[in-house]
Amino acid sequence: MDAWGRHHGTPAHDAVELITAELANNAVTHGQVPGRDAELRLSREDGGRVRVEVSDARGERLPETRDAGTGEEGGRGLLLVAALAKEWGTAPRPGAPGKTVWAVVPAEPVRG
Incomplete structure (x- = not known):
């Protein structure tokens, strides 16, 4: 990310890192x-x-966003992805069994 002008600590870098x-x-x-x-x-x-x-190799297990209960430790990751990404989704994995989960993040390079 840094080589592409999206420096550590910027919103774009942090969003891509978390996603x-x-x-x-x-x-x-x-x-x-x-x-x-x-x-x-x-x-x-x-x-x-x-x-x-x-x-990954599990094409039959597609991700889904859901509200995790207050007592659950997990289940919120895709909600974060959806909040930080401009768009996200799934597609069949090219050339191999499984699926690809993708996200697109607006990330203008830092000037100067």
């Missing part, structure tokens, strides 16, 4: 299949946006 952590955690927690891999990609898009993609 990446949440999607990666979900892939490991809910999408892991023994002997199969997961994949993480960050890319720049037109208009200063950053795209986060996390792929």
